[in-house]
Structures are given as structure tokens and as C-alpha cells.
Amino acid sequence: MSELATKAREWLEAQGFAVRDEALWHEALTHGSTDEAIDYQRLEFLGDRVLGLAVAEWLYRNSNGAEGKLALRLNALVSKGSCAKVARSMGASEHIRLGKQARDDGAANSENVLGDIMEALLGASFLESGFDATREVILRLWADALDAASGEKKHPKSALQEWAAGNQRRPPKYELVERSGPDHKARFTVRVSVHKVGETEATANSKQEAETEAARKFMEQYG
Structure with a gap:
């Protein structure tokens, strides 16, 4: 049976996880680069589904968006980048x-590895x-991201930028369509x-204000 390091157990419990089967959590924290027979991949597979269901339920209960909008928000909230964050x-x-x-190659700070570990921990918790x-x-753990899911608590341009990145879209493109008046x-x-x-x-009295308002409208319509 694999033993979980005391420091790791204390850290997990401080995050709110209940640790009983130490071998399970040992597995959740083990990368495939070790010489052990197990790694976190199976738990990552499970945790990804648990996270998706939990966030999908939250969105259903806390948003009136249509299916397409809900799906885009879900993708951003459960993305590898979100998990890594x-x-x-x-x-x-x-x-x-x-x-x-x-x-030595810096895998401990890799977005992919951190995202995988987060999902594996959720699988172990399940x-x-x-x-x-x-x-x-x-x-x-996702409270801040969920609160910002509609873009209402962040500057609209920042919210749109993060939304695009989370949904693996190209960065938003701003174009001046018209300038009128003296x-x-x-x-x-x-x-x-x-x-x-x-x-x-x-349309607004300055280009910056117009960009902000356009971003806000975009998030209302598509975010």
C-alpha cells in the first residue's frame, strides 16, 4: 500500500478533502514520469466528469442562458487552464x-500537469x-470563476478576453466602424x-467607452 506523505495529507485536508484511503490520494498526486506502476490518469478521467457535472448543474440552476451559451460557459469553467489556475x-x-x-523540466508548474492533477484530486474525492x-x-474552489462566469463582476473587456481564451477561441478583435460629430x-x-x-x-462618446460597451453586449449575447 502506498503511503501519503504527512505534509501532503495535511495540505489536502486543509483544502477540504476527506482523506481516508491514502493509496488513492497517493495515486492522484503521482505523475507518469515516476517509476511507479500507477499514476493519476484514471482518476483524472473520473474527476473530469465529476467537475463537468457539478459545474453544469450550477450553471443550470444559476443561469437562464440557452443551451449553446451554457455549453460555452461550461467549456471555459472546466478547461485545462481553469483547472490549472x-x-x-x-x-x-x-x-x-x-x-x-x-x-527538472518544470512539469510541476506545467498547465497541463496542474490541470490533470486537479481533476485527479476531484476523482479521488468522488x-x-x-x-x-x-x-x-x-x-x-471555483467560486471566483463561477461568480465571474457571466462577466458581470469584471471589466467587460477583461471578461471577454478570458472567456475567449477559456473557450479556445481567437482573441476578440475590436474595429472602429464609424466616427461622427464634431x-x-x-x-x-x-x-x-x-x-x-x-x-x-x-456607440459611445469615446472609443474606449464604445469598446467596453461592445464587449459587455457580446458577453450578454454569447457569453
Whole structure:
């Protein structure tokens, strides 16, 4: 039976995980670069589905968006980058069990590895404590991302930039469509578009204000 390092166990419990079967958590933290017979991949597979269900349920209960909009939000919230961000904020890097070469190559800070580890931990939690308890952990760890899911608590341009990245889309493109009126009372119309998603326009007294409003409209329509 694999033993979990005391420091790792204390860290996991501090994150809200209930640790009973140490071998399970040892596996969740073990990268394929070690010389052990097990690694986190099977738990990662399971945790990915648990995370998806928990976030999908939250979106269904807390958003009136149509299926397409919900799917886009879900993809962003459960993306590898989102998982890695949560794992990094938890301090997961120092607890990942890596082979020497992988560690020397910086795998402990790799977005892919951190994202995989986060999903593996959720898989282990599901096996140990069930879905309800794991969902509570997810909703706590993802609280900031969930609050910002609609883009309402961030600057619209920042929210749109993060949304595009999370959904593996090209960065948003802003274009000045029209400038009208005298210099002292100019009006600017700006179009923002995301490739293969859509576009929106807005008009304001400055180009910056028009970009912000266009981004806000885009998030309302597509985010």
C-alpha cells in the first residue's frame, strides 16, 4: 500500500478533502514520469466528469442562458487552464510526485500537469466522499470563476478576453466602424468580434467607452 506523505495529507485536508484511503490520494498526486506502476490518469478521467457535472448543474440552476451559451460557459469553467489556475492557487505544485527529469523540466508548474492533477484530486474525492461532498469542494474552489462566469463582476473587456481564451477561441478583435460629430462632441461606433462566434457593436462618446460597451453586449449575447 502506498503511503501519503504527512505534509501532503495535511495540505489536502486543509483544502477540504476527506482523506481516508491514502493509496488513492497517493495515486492522484503521482505523475507518469515516476517509476511507479500507477499514476493519476484514471482518476483524472473520473474527476473530469465529476467537475463537468457539478459545474453544469450550477450553471443550470444559476443561469437562464440557452443551451449553446451554457455549453460555452461550461467549456471555459472546466478547461485545462481553469483547472490549472485552481490547482496553482491551492499550492499543488509542491505536492506533485514527479520523476527527476520531469521535475527538472518544470512539469510541476506545467498547465497541463496542474490541470490533470486537479481533476485527479476531484476523482479521488468522488470515490472517497461521493458526489455531494465533492461538489461542495468544487463550488468553493471555483467560486471566483463561477461568480465571474457571466462577466458581470469584471471589466467587460477583461471578461471577454478570458472567456475567449477559456473557450479556445481567437482573441476578440475590436474595429472602429464609424466616427461622427464634431471634435468636441464626437461619437464612436466600435465592433467587437470573436472568430466563428459572433459580433456586436456599440456607440459611445469615446472609443474606449464604445469598446467596453461592445464587449459587455457580446458577453450578454454569447457569453
